[in-house]
Amino acid sequence: MNLTPNLTSFVMHFGEMGSRWGFNRTVGQMYALLVISAEPLTANDIAETLNISRGNVSMGLKELQSWQLVQVSHQPGDRKDYFRAIGSIWDMAKRVMEERRKREIDPTLSLLRDVLLDKPSNSQEQHAQQRLQEIHDLLESVTKWTNELQRLSPDNLNTLLKLSSGVGKVLDMKDKFIGKEERKESR
Amino acid sequence: MNLTPNLTSFVMHFGEMGSRWGFNRTVGQMYALLVISAEPLTANDIAETLNISRGNVSMGLKELQSWQLVQVSHQPGDRKDYFRAIGSIWDMAKRVMEERRKREIDPTLSLLRDVLLDKPSNSQEQHAQQRLQEIHDLLESVTKWTNELQRLSPDNLNTLLKLSSGVGKVLDMKDKFIGKEERKESR
DNA sequence: TATAATTTTCAGAAATTACTGAAACTTCAA
DNA sequence: TTGAAGTTTCAGTAATTTCTGAAAATTATA
Structure with missing residues (x-):
């Protein structure tokens, strides 16, 4: 060709x-x-x-x-x-996201979990563990996000991407909404 | 040490x-x-x-x-x-995101822009350009998002990350909300 | 200005990663 | 079965990347 x-x-x-x-x-x-x-x-x-x-x-x-x-x-x-x-651009994007998470994040996350199980044995470890805990929490949140994104329909993904300049707005919405939802649920 | x-x-x-x-x-x-x-x-x-x-x-x-x-x-x-x-975990995360965007996305985006300027000269190019256009649009949206994220305060970043499992919910509500917001703003 | 402390550079060596192509393997049809 | 059409494997080679360490450069101090 x-x-x-x-x-x-x-x-x-x-x-x-x-x-x-x-x-x-x-x-x-x-x-x-x-x-x-x-x-x-x-x-x-x-x-x-x-x-x-x-x-x-x-x-x-x-x-x-x-x-x-x-x-x-x-x-x-x-x-x-x-x-x-494979399929659409969304399929590609999802796959790339997924694979990279598997290769770049998962192994580190699992190591971090192990390391964090041990009680720090001196002040050096004490300090180190604090940082590692932060990294762990961040990576875990990222993982959750990517899982969530995997589930979204192309339509919703599109909406979300186009929403970019409205991240602030999304955050605002969240307050009102989550608030409302929780009130509803706890009733 | x-x-x-x-x-x-x-x-x-x-x-x-x-x-x-x-x-x-x-x-x-x-x-x-x-x-x-x-x-x-x-x-x-x-x-x-x-x-x-x-x-x-x-x-x-x-x-x-x-x-x-x-x-x-x-x-x-x-x-x-x-x-x-450098500083906090957020500073690190932002820097990594930023640098990777520069190295992994920007050059491709700029090449895509160039390629898309030319009129397709045959049906092979015609089809190719469609796919390239999709990739271009996706990468552009991602770029906008990362820019947006750069601007958020650690507080807001935190909220956003924690929100993960609610993305779906928020999107469902989006129509109502964006509607409401816009009405408010244009008043 | 001389010299001592420290950092940077960079040519070559070492380690790693990617690629070729011929041989081994698989699959199907006669 | 045999063999033709196709695919995969993998040992060896090529290309690339990383690392070392000694020499050059820089910077501060006396």
């Missing part, structure tokens, strides 16, 4: 950025390619278009599948595997 | 995670060390405690300063530089 210069530069750029997003250059390129492609592609299409080895493509696709960012599909009467990027 | 086993394991863990968070192992360890330390440390303290070379510490501290995560300070009558992690 041949890409226009414009699209090539996007694909290459995504490769460069790849490392900052947690996968390597070629995986980034492969994903970009799949995202912009109207049709599903075979591993060979990808290897050719990007000029990388067939073996590398196989490994890269495995990685992308582990992120649940690409899906295999098949064409009738053709036994090759065809790959495409 | 000597760390208890517990703290050592935290520092080492932070090193391992470092790469997932955008800096290398030793930079991660250095930061962890500074975060849990009650007193500011000299570059030599750090090199000794972590068993890494003085030169490496110097480069690492530069990196951490570029993230604005550590500050230099001085002790009267001592010309050594002392380093400490």
Whole structure:
């Protein structure tokens, strides 16, 4: 397959950025390619278009599948595997959020929990634990948020994102609302 | 300086995670060390405690300063530089968010803007641009959100984080509320 | 200004990570 | 079964990143 210069530069750029997003250059390129492609592609299409080895493509696709960012599909009467990027932009965003949480936050959270179980044995530990507790609490809140976001419908996600300049407003709403809800519930 | 086993394991863990968070192992360890330390440390303290070379510490501290995560300070009558992690957990969280946005989102956003300026020259580009437009819009919203979050006081950030499980509720109510607010404002 | 204390730089070594391509494996159809 | 079409694996190599340590630079003090 041949890409226009414009699209090539996007694909290459995504490769460069790849490392900052947690996968390597070629995986980034492969994903970009799949995202912009109207049709599903075979591993060979990808290897050719990007000029990388067939073996590398196989490994890269495995990685992308582990992120649940690409899906295999098949064409009738053709036994090759065809790959495409999963669903909507929201699906992608959710998956990336989820995977990064798993890789970047969960392990630390679990270590922190362990460390915080021990009683501090001296003033150095005493002080350290205070900081670690703060980090723990923050990460735990972030985790809750991402869980919550996972559950929202695309519609609500959209609303929430567009609401940005209204974070202040959201906070205001919360007071009134939560207040109301709680009063209602406790009645 | 000597760390208890517990703290050592935290520092080492932070090193391992470092790469997932955008800096290398030793930079991660250095930061962890500074975060849990009650007193500011000299570059030599750090090199000794972590068993890494003085030169490496110097480069690492530069990196951490570029993230604005550590500050230099001085002790009267001592010309050594002392380093400490910046302020509160919120300061840290904000800085990390900000830096990651700069490194992970901004460059892509700017490339996307460029690519989207060109009129699609064929149906391949046509389709690609649609997807790119979606990605662009999403990233732009995320950017706005992070800007908004930067401005919030620790108090409000706290409230917002704690709100997580209520996001759904708030969104449901949103229509009524935004309606109400706007009516109020336009009066 | 000289020198001692401290920090930074950077060339090369070490460690890590990514990539290739040929061989092994799997799957399907005849 | 056999073999053709396709995929995966993985040992070895290439590329990249990180780290060291000695030399250069900086800064304060006498």
